[in-house]
Amino acid sequence: MPVPSEPRPTIGYVVSTWPRLSQTFVLNEILALEKRGLPVRIFSTKDPDGEPVHAKLAKVRAPVTYLSFRRRVRAILLANVRIARRRPGAYARTLLLALRLGRAGVLWRLLQAGYLADLLRRDAVAHLHAHFATGPALVAMLAHELVGIPYSFTAHARDIYVDTPPRLLRAEMEQARAVITVSEYNRRYLLSRISPDSDGKVSCIPCGLDLAEFTFHSPRASHPGPALILAVARLVEKKGLGDLILAADLLRGRGHAFRVEIIGDGPLRRVLEARVTERDLKDWVTLRGPQPHEVVCAAYERASIFVLPSVVAGDGDRDGLPVVLLEAMASGLPVVSTSAVGIRELIDPDRDGLIVPPNDAPALASALERLLVDPQLRDCLARAGRAKIEERFSIDRSADRLLAVWDPPPRGAAL
Numbered sequence: 574m575p576v577p578s579e580p581r582p583t584i585g586y587v588v589s590t591w592p593r594l595s596q597t598f599v600l601n602e603i604l605a606l607e608k609r610g611l612p613v614r615i616f617s618t619k620d621p622d623g624e625p626v627h628a629k630l631a632k633v634r635a636p637v638t639y640l641s642f643r644r645r646v647r648a649i650l651l652a653n654v655r656i657a658r659r660r661p662g663a664y665a666r667t668l669l670l671a672l673r674l675g676r677a678g679v680l681w682r683l684l685q686a687g688y689l690a691d692l693l694r695r696d697a698v699a700h701l702h703a704h705f706a707t708g709p710a711l712v713a714m715l716a717h718e719l720v721g722i723p724y725s726f727t728a729h730a731r732d733i734y735v736d737t738p739p740r741l742l743r744a745e746m747e748q749a750r751a752v753i754t755v756s757e758y759n760r761r762y763l764l765s766r767i768s769p770d771s772d773g774k775v776s777c778i779p780c781g782l783d784l785a786e787f788t789f790h791s792p793r794a795s796h797p798g799p800a801l802i803l804a805v806a807r808l809v810e811k812k813g814l815g816d817l818i819l820a821a822d823l824l825r826g827r828g829h830a831f832r833v834e835i836i837g838d839g840p841l842r843r844v845l846e847a848r849v850t851e852r853d854l855k856d857w858v859t860l861r862g863p864q865p866h867e868v869v870c871a872a873y874e875r876a877s878i879f880v881l882p883s884v885v886a887g888d889g890d891r892d893g894l895p896v897v898l899l900e901a902m903a904s905g906l907p908v909v910s911t912s913a914v915g916i917r918e919l920i921d922p923d924r925d926g927l928i929v930p931p932n933d934a935p936a937l938a939s940a941l942e943r944l945l946v947d948p949q950l951r952d953c954l955a956r957a958g959r960a961k962i963e964e965r966f967s968i969d970r971s972a973d974r975l976l977a978v979w980d981p982p983p984r985g986a987a988l
Contacts, residue, residue: 581611581612583611583614583698583699584606584611584612584613584698584702585613585614585616585693585698585700585701585702586603586635587618587701587702587703587704587712587713588617588618589617589618589619589704589707589708589709590621590622591615591617591637592630594626594627595807597866600627601780601782601968602780602781602968602975604632604783605783605968605972606975606976607633607635608972612635613634614636614698615633616638616639616712617639617640617641618641619641619708620639620643624863626865628865629783638692648688652687652692655691656690656719656720659694660720663718664687664719666718667686667718667719668683670744671715674740674741682708682711685708686713686716687719689712693716694720700723700724700750701717701722702724703724703725704726705726705727705728706728706733706736706737709726710726710728710732710737710745710749714748718748723750724748725750725751726745726753727753727754727755727778728752728754728759728893729754729893730755730759730890730891730914731891733762733763734762734889735889735890739766742763743767746763746767746768751774751775751978752775753778753975753978754776754893755778755779755780755893756777757915758894758914758918760775760776760777776978779899779966780899780966781967781970781971781972782899782962782967782968783967784963786903787873787900787903788870789903789904789959791952791956791959792948793877793906793952793955796877798832799830800830800877801832801833801834801878802831802833802834802876802877802879802941803872803878803906804834804879804880805835805881805897806835806837806881807837808835808838808840808841809839809840809841809890810841810886810887811884811890811891812882812883812892813884813911813932814835814841814845814882815841815848816884816934817833817880817934817937818833818848818849819934819937819938820882820934820937821854821857822852823935824938825854827942829945831941832858832859833857833859834859834861835860836861836862838863842860873900873904876901876906877944877951878906878908878944878945879901879906879907880941881897881910882910882911882931883895883910883911884931885914892914892915894914894916894918895910898910898919899919899962899966901958902919902925902926902959903958905955905956905959907927907950907952907955907958908920908926908927908954908958909927909941909944910926910928911929912928912929912930912931913931916928921957923954924957925957927944927954
């Protein structure tokens with residue numbers, strides 16, 4: 574008789590909000606793990622807020638449990654009572670750790686972790702993996718302290734540069750089995766500023782793409798009307814979209830025919846709309862608001878150029894390695910971005926994209942102008958960009974590297 578195969582360990586994903594339109598990288602990662610036969614459970618620290626969702630969400634088999642307090646206060650409190658009774662020493666030590674961390678709201682995270690720990694006590698989850706060093710990684714760390722289950726987390730951008738105090742980030746890194754981040758720039762920052770002794774556990778694994786989602790044609794078909802310059806980004810300072818509007822004004826003054834579309838939403842929407850109005854650019858620049866991923870992919874197909882003029886914001890916020898640049902390159906779009914942060918790890922200037930200094934609207938306008946007037950350059954950069962994405966940034970490659978970091982596969986913990 575054939576020997577039955579050993580069941581694969583279940584991975585628990587701790588995320589901030591499930592589903593989240595801007596976090597397709599988490600969705601892709603979970604689908605890639607399920608494709609490899611790993612059972613996954615999703616734990617979301619917040620309830621969804623009603624924004625559009627990705628069509629691929631229907632393919633996810635993982636059950637979702639929400640840890641937020643909305644409609645769950647009694648269940649969360651009772652779960653913490655059960656964990657405190659069963660593991661009084663561990664609960665007391667974890668409470669003291671939370672108090673030492675001294676961050677506003679950390680006790681709420683402890684209650685969420687107690688709820689999660691109670692769920693894990695009954696479910697065969699062998700390992701927790703959190704996305705973002707903020708609430709998700711903190712909840713995973715505190716659950717680890719309560720019941721001993723190992724955890725890892727992926728750090729991205731704002732979560733490590735602005736939102737997580739160094740003391741808390743250091744604690745999360747020290748207790749984690751592995752720490753993953755999306756760029757070497759981030760990895761060097763974590764090691765030099767936070768925890769130099771953690772070199773062996775900090776890995777750079779860029780977010781991967783499902784390349785089947787992005788149609789590539791070379792050369793790209795010409796669409797009627799002016800060339801479309803596309804940006805997809807949250808409307809926040811670090812995306813540098815104010816520089817794009819200034820660059821559009823310069824290009825208009827030079828007599829070029831083009832349109833700019835900005836897809837995304839955020840706190841600067843009214844500021845950017847006012848800037849478009851002030852410069853009388855309404856016929857050239859359109860802010861389309863947030864859109865489902867399918868609409869974004871269709872926009873990649875219509876566009877002639879993709880631009881993301883990233884900067885380091887005044888509060889220190891910055892990009893890690895923007896997924897939209899990967900998506901644009903996978904779609905066969907020539908890209909223009911800046912030398913800020915880890916973007917130079919993706920774009921080799923004048924080979925598979927154009928790079929300009931951050932906060933430099935005239936340089937940005939000149940780079941866009943080069944592409945507007947030179948279809949051959951656009952095609953050359955686009956082909957090289959797609960080749961790089963296929964070679965280095967597929968979701969299959971990223972998922973295999975993630976599993977290698979977890980090797981040997983987690984087998985569970987005594988709860």
